[in-house]
Amino acid sequence: MLPNYLRILLTPIAMLSRRKLIQRLSAMPLLGGVLGSVTPFESALAAPAATRNLLKELGLRTFINAAGTYTAMTGSLMHDEVMEAIQAASKEFVMLDDVQTKVGEKIAALTHAESAVVTAGCFSAMTLGLAGVLTGMDQKKVEQLPHLAGTGMKSEVIAQKGHNVGYNHALTNTGCKIVEVETVEDVEKAINEKTAMLWFLHIQSDKGKIMHEQWVALGKKHNIPTMIDIAADVPPVENLWKFNDMGFDLVCVSGGKAMRGPQSAGLLMGKKKYIDAARLSMPPRGSTIGRGMKVNKEEILGMYVALEKFVNQDHQKEWKMWEDRAAHIADTITKVNGVTVTTEAPPLGNHTPTLRIAWDPAKVSLTTKALQDNLRNGNPSIEVVGAPNGISITTWMLKPGQEKIVASRLKEEFTKASV
Numbered sequence: 001m002l003p004n005y006l007r008i009l010l011t012p013i014a015m016l017s018r019r020k021l022i023q024r025l026s027a028m029p030l031l032g033g034v035l036g037s038v039t040p041f042e043s044a045l046a047a048p049a050a051t052r053n054l055l056k057e058l059g060l061r062t063f064i065n066a067a068g069t070y071t072a073m074t075g076s077l078m079h080d081e082v083m084e085a086i087q088a089a090s091k092e093f094v095m096l097d098d099v100q101t102k103v104g105e106k107i108a109a110l111t112h113a114e115s116a117v118v119t120a121g122c123f124s125a126m127t128l129g130l131a132g133v134l135t136g137m138d139q140k141k142v143e144q145l146p147h148l149a150g151t152g153m154k155s156e157v158i159a160q161k162g163h164n165v166g167y168n169h170a171l172t173n174t175g176c177k178i179v180e181v182e183t184v185e186d187v188e189k190a191i192n193e194k195t196a197m198l199w200f201l202h203i204q205s206d207k208g209k210i211m212h213e214q215w216v217a218l219g220k221k222h223n224i225p226t227m228i229d230i231a232a233d234v235p236p237v238e239n240l241w242k243f244n245d246m247g248f249d250l251v252c253v254s255g256g257k258a259m260r261g262p263q264s265a266g267l268l269m270g271k272k273k274y275i276d277a278a279r280l281s282m283p284p285r286g287s288t289i290g291r292g293m294k295v296n297k298e299e300i301l302g303m304y305v306a307l308e309k310f311v312n313q314d315h316q317k318e319w320k321m322w323e324d325r326a327a328h329i330a331d332t333i334t335k336v337n338g339v340t341v342t343t344e345a346p347p348l349g350n351h352t353p354t355l356r357i358a359w360d361p362a363k364v365s366l367t368t369k370a371l372q373d374n375l376r377n378g379n380p381s382i383e384v385v386g387a388p389n390g391i392s393i394t395t396w397m398l399k400p401g402q403e404k405i406v407a408s409r410l411k412e413e414f415t416k417a418s419v
Contacts, residue, residue, distance in 0.1 A: 063381035065397040066406050068350055069232065073383060075256035075263035076397060078306065082261060085305040086298040096284050099297045103304045104275070107267060110311050112241035113251070115275035117268050117282070118300040120293040122231040125252035125268035126170035128290050130157065132278030133197050133225050133250075134174060142280045145289045146175030154196035158187060162207030163200065167229070171199060173289060183209055184218065191222050200228045200248070202239075203349035216247040225249040225274065231266075232349045234258045237315055240307075250274055258352075258396070261306030262299040319353075325395035325403035326353040332407035336414040338363025350394070358390035359414065366417035374413050382406055 055062055069076050078086075100117055107116040119125040134153045135141035141153055148155045157171050161180045168178055176196060181187050187198070187210070198219045200212065210218075212228070219226035227250040228243050235258055243251045250270035256263030268278060281290035323343075330341040338360035345351050359366065368386045375382040382405070385392045395403055 061381055063376070063383050064399075064402050064405060065383055066393045066395070066402075067383045067385045068352075068394045068397060069257035071263070075254075076258070076260045077399075078260055078262065078302065079309060081309055082302045082306045086262075086302045089298045089301045094297055096297060097279075099300050100279065100282075103300050106304055107307060108269065110240070110307060111251075111267075111269050112244045113269035115270065115272035117275055117279055118255070118295050118303045119252075119266045119268050119282075120264055120295050121256070121266040122229065122252045122254040123167060123170045123266075124290070124293040125266045126167075126227070126229060127173045128278040128281055128293065129227055129250040129252060129268050129270070129274060130171050130174045130176065130197060131281040131289060132274045132276070133227075134176070135280065136273075136277050137280065139280065142285075143287045145281065146173060148175040154194050156190075156192075156194045157197045157199050158190050158195060159199045159201070160204075160208035160210060163204045165201065165204065167201075167231075168199075184214065187218050191224065195222075195224055198224055198226045200226065202228055202230045202233050202243075205348060212243070212246060212248075219249070220247065225271075227252065227270075232257050233351070234310075235315065235319075235351050237311060240311065244269060255303045255306065259303075259306045259310040261303040265295060265299045265303040267303070267307070322353045322395045325398060326355055326393075328403050329393065329395070329407040329410065330355060333357065333410045333414060336364070336411060336418060338418070339414050352394050352396045355393040355395075356387065356390065357393065357410070363419055364414055364417050365419050366413065371413055375409060378409060380405065382409060 054060075063073075065073055067073060103118060104116045107118070108114060117128075119128055131142070131145055134148075135145065141151060144151050144153070155176050156179050157176045158179045158181055159168065161182050164178055164180055171178065178199075179190050179195075181190050198215060200215050202212075205211065216226050218224075226248050228248045229252050230239055230243065231252065231254045233239050234253065240253070248270065250268065253267050253269075255261035255265035255267060268275065281288040283291060283294040285291070326343050330343060333339050334341055336359075340358050340360075342356045343353055344356065345353055368389075368391060371391060372384060372386055375384060393406065398406070
């Protein structure tokens with residue numbers, strides 16, 4: 001049984017005017033208060049709870065990201081719409097497979113693919129895509145991965161030598177081995193009854209002798225599926241459907257870079273038979289090599305919203321903004337004698353305006369490491385990329401106005417080090 005004064009107070013508060021509420025509160029000695037003053041209880045009712053600043057609470061360093069979408073730097077920052085989708089999804093239960101199916105249909109339509117699924121990053125998309133190629137819809141084979149011997153599954157993936165980089169571990173996770181080739185003739189000789197797939201790495205395409213269309217043609221000629229990794233290779237936005245249109249059977253991309261989806265999300269797009277098979281190795285199913293590659297409903301829906309926003313945004317306007325930021329930084333720091341800047345957009349991956357900053361050691365006595373350390377340890381902290389003869393900077397991960405801070409700090413460090 002509530003005390004009488006609490007019953008009076010709590011019924012019905014929503015119908016009371018502020019003045020009547022204060023009058024009731026001030027009449028209660030236990031709660032205290034002077035008529036007309038705001039009591040602690042009223043303040044608690046009126047004021048929203050303070051938001052915890054966990055980064056500050058844990059002593060974590062935040063920084064201005066003038067480097068780019070690096071995993072170590074937590075990728076990119078999600079748009080408000082993405083966070084709203086994540087928050088809304090967190091309030092309800094829904095079957096995970098249903099979310100993947102419905103979202104996959106939308107993603108496939110946006111990217112000109114037969115089918116699609118949200119994965120735990122691009123690396124996960126590669127592993128799961130190859131798993132689907134190996135097993136088909138055979139549940140027994142799904143549970144046998146990565147043990148291929150005696151299963152009847154194929155065991156080799158062909159890749160160009162210049163494409164065989166560390167991320168290929170995503171493919172060997174299935175139990176397959178990589179067979180290196182350099183020429184079309186090498187491919188023809190390497191193909192045998194064990195060949196499961198032809199794999200292509202877009203960002204290294206200039207390091208190989210066989211280009212995209214010819215790679216796809218080789219796959220079709222020998223009835224062997226082809227996969228392309230375009231992890232960090234948007235923008236341009238057209239890459240999201242270019243390689244599906246070109247005929248690659250599977251396309252893998254990161255979701256937490258330019259698209260600004262959850263950093264732990266990615267996309268696997270392509271032929272429906274391979275996507276359906278890949279999903280057999282994905283959660284919620286257990287006893288699979290992909291069980292640990294879990295993507296929750298919040299990430300799936302957040303990734304869809306991020307992709308939709310990215311596809312529909314004004315990319316010319318965005319590019320102009322990046323260029324203007326780059327120009328401001330370049331104009332500011334080249335006022336220091338001995339500092340030079342060239343601006344370019346890498347053609348294959350991270351295709352955004354990028355500043356290559358160098359300086360004459362005879363005029364600016366500063367090492368690359370010293371500059372990086374000074375920027376990192378300053379306030380605010382700034383991250384840039386070290387290069388053999390200077391640093392590089394991108395502007396696409398900067399918040400509005402941060403280009404002015406970056407320019408000012410760089411000019412300050414160069415000026416201090418001027419000989």
